[in-house]
Amino acid sequence: MKKVLFSFIAVFTFLFVNAQSTGLVWKVKSNRIADSTYEIIASTQIEQGWYMYASNSNIEGLENINFNYSLENVKPISEIRFNKASTTINDELFENKTVNVYTGDVEIKQNIKLIGFIPESIKIKINANIAKGFEFIPPSETEIEVALEGGAKATNNNLILSSVDIQKPVANCGDKIEKGSLWTVFLLGLFGGLIALFTPCMFPMIPVTVSFFTKRSPTRKAGIKNGLLYGFFIFLIYVVASAPFHLLNLNSEIFNSISTSPTLNIVFFLVFIVFAISFFGYFEITLPHSIAGKADSKSNLSSGVGIFFMALTLVIVSFSCTGVILGTLLVGTSDGGAWALTVGMGGFGLALGLPFALFAIFPNWLESLPKSGGWLDTVKKVLAFVEVALALKFLSNADLVMHWGLLKREVFIALWIVISLGLALYAFGFLRLPHDYKGQKISWGRKIIGLVAILFALYLAPGLTKTKYANLKLLSGILPPLSYSAFSEEDRFKGLEPNFINNYQKAIALAKEQKKPLLIDFTGWACANCRRMEEEIWTRDAVQKMIHDNFILVSLYVDDKEKLPIAERILNYKTKDGNVKDIITIGDKYATFESENFYQVSQPLYVILDNEEKLLTFPIGATFNEAKYLEWLQCGLKAFK
Structure with missing residues (x-):
């Protein structure tokens, strides 16, 4: 004590x-x-x-x-x-x-x-x-x-390949890597905001707030203006919340570090579990009343500043419902950097703010809104099951990066099946949670949710086997990889296996020995799109045969937390963009290797080098089109020959 x-x-x-x-x-x-x-x-x-x-x-x-x-x-x-x-x-x-x-x-x-x-x-x-x-x-x-007097330099300081010219590959094929579409990120944020809108923290506030504006404003025009301003301020608050990620002096790999950090993933796991228990109805999560009270005390309909504080009050008091979705958005946009986060937050804020503005313009629409009631409690509890499933995803990320072996693929799938069946039992009324009562009428909406949950559990079931049907392609990138299996090496379903993992030097040596081009796969244990490529594209017969017969494949994990041998660690390494960093882990080494030579920090990234370590094509990122990926491989092979 x-x-x-x-x-x-x-x-x-x-x-x-x-x-x-x-x-x-x-x-x-x-x-x-x-x-x-x-x-x-x-x-x-x-x-x-x-x-x-x-x-x-x-x-x-x-x-x-x-x-x-x-x-x-x-x-x-x-x-x-x-x-x-x-x-x-x-x-x-x-x-x-x-x-x-x-x-x-x-x-x-x-x-x-x-x-x-x-x-x-x-x-x-x-x-x-x-x-x-x-x-x-x-x-x-x-x-x-x-x-230390007499100490030797690290043997691993040849991180820069002088032979690589990223602007002039041997063959002018492949893609000049582009970030994922910001429109996709915006739509994901918008979708997340729409989910948050139908939570008990937000939905009842729409008619209350809009009625307040229309009844308290001196004219209809003023009511519309105030409603528009209120919706805009909600949007603005969420956008401004991403500002620190722009203002801080962050190195280019910080967002990858955020999404793959074991500590952060465990924190998110715990937060999601706590929020899920709250959504189940066992207790209520609220921010301290003093925070919301201070914001509310400054709200005054007679000024724009007052309306801003009304919007801020809504954002604060609804955090118990929106916080988990925002956390998912932060991690989900991490590979796109600060601007992707801003765009995602903008989509989220727009989804929350737009209804207030629209209903202020068209107040008659309020009559068509469903009344608040038991259905909101159902939505909250369904979200609780989803949050438990998402919590396991964050725990899985930490498990993969640290190689703990806690959530092997089959264990993860089994837990998701249990969660799905639990949701089905709740939806059909067999499982009662706090605030439910015996004999409660089961709506068609709940029956549909229960049916979907059962179908999802049935879809997951083959993932527990050691057959080709274990590759659940619709969930590639979400589930742990096929290689992270509870089955023995001999029994598990295998996709394309790299010649080497986390050993560039051995890979290039073998490529020279066999006179084959080197295919580098910059990947990550917690990289969703990497798993999708491995399980959706690399498992295709034509792609698998092309790589196996014609390339030496090396997978380099940029988030591997295993420490390098002491002789290979570098202190205060100065990057090309002037940042100083320590290279301590395998992930540090290959994240730096990727950014220094190929000017990318996202994964997956595929690179083809010849035996002189010259770039044969432009690197390519996640490509879920088999024909396009094959064309790129063939172009690299042709350039090699």
């Missing part, structure tokens, strides 16, 4: 004082003692009035000063040493207990030994807490680079 309390104290005091003090500024260097042994020396100057905590075993939860090294082959071989003895004070923060502290200039040393490869430099994070009375600053998360 004390540790938890201390953590809260640390977080909140840090938030208050961080603007006043920047914390500790460290200078770190190393001295070489022997071939693989170094002395790390860190020095800092503590500001007047502040003090740094030394070892204090009597304060539970207060971590001792220590060094965290970025490489796992670094072994500390001595204790932390200080240039002077600590002093004692009675600390107000810990109820005037006696604590050991350092003040003024402090120098810390530790001896380390590197096992195996010794790099040019390593990174160190120094854990040291400082305080001043009730003000407390925890350790910085910043890592400090330290050069």
Whole structure:
């Protein structure tokens, strides 16, 4: 309990004082003692009035000063040493207990030994807490680079292929890669907004709000103007919500990192589960009343600013219904960058705002709207089942990227079958949820939903087998890949298998040996369109035979979180566009390889190289037309010969 309390104290005091003090500024260097042994020396100057905590075993939860090294082959071989003895004070923060502290200039040393490869430099994070009375600053998360005398350069720094000219391939065929259509993204956002519109948080607000405008406005013209303004502000708020993704200094791979981040996917999984339980009716999720109250207090029909705050109030109070859909939109548009997110949010906001504007212009339409009632509760609970299914998709993304083996394809499909049957039981009235009552009349709409759920479960069932029917092409890219199976390697259904996975050097060597062109497949464990290509196009007989007989195929996963061997890791790699990044994982390596040579960060991306590593065609992205994809392969093969 004390540790938890201390953590809260640390977080909140840090938030208050961080603007006043920047914390500790460290200078770190190393001295070489022997071939693989170094002395790390860190020095800092503590500001007047502040003090740094030394070892204090009597304060539970207060971590001792220590060094965290970025490489796992670094072994500390001595204790932390200080240039002077600590002093004692009675600390107000810990109820005037006696604590050991350092003040003024402090120098810390530790001896380390590197096992195996010794790099040019390593990174160190120094854990040291400082305080001043009730003000407390925890350790910085910043890592400090330290050069090591005699260290070797990473062997993996040949990320740029000088032979590749992206503008002048050998053959002028293929596509100059274009981003996915923004119209598609807009329509997806619009569709998501329409779903949100028919939730209990939004739908009842349409007649209430429109009636408010038409009755309170002095003239019909003013009512129409206010309604239009209200709808426009709803649209504007959602568009502006995407602004941070434009304003932040983001590198070109950040959106791919967002969509494939195990942590973020697990967070979305948990959020979807919580929202689903709420939609089932077990509890109600609401934002703090103070947030909505502040926005509502500023609303005043007599001004445009007031109408804006009315729109903002609606956006805030409806978040419990719209939040999950917005989260899905964020992840779903991640491969298109910030503008795709803005367009998607615009579509979402338009779907929510347009009805208010239209009903303000044509108030008679309100009479044709279905009355709020039990059907809204049904919609909410149907959405809850859908949210549970989507939650599993986010968990599956994290599972695929981290190779945990939790949600193999058959396990995932079985869970979706259970969810579908649960939805069917609810729709037909056999499963009662909170606020349902015995003998409730089952509408035709619910019966249709139940029938669709049963048919969907039947469609999923062959996915549990080890036959060719396990390839559920309509769900390619949503389900885990065929290769991620619970069946043994010998028993599972196999599509086209690459010659190598995550090993470009071996692949190009084999291509030279067999005198075949190299087909590079830039892919991702959590890439939906990659799975669609593998299961819809690569399984076609003509495509499979063409690639198998004429190419060396290598799949390079840009989101693989497995760490590279220490000798291949690169610290502070400077990209062509001037960004600086660390290349630590296999995914870091091949994401950089793709962006540096082919100026793309989206997946899938297919590239054909000859044995001299020259580009044979323009790269091509996801192409769900078999004839077009075959034509591109044939063009590359012809250019090679």
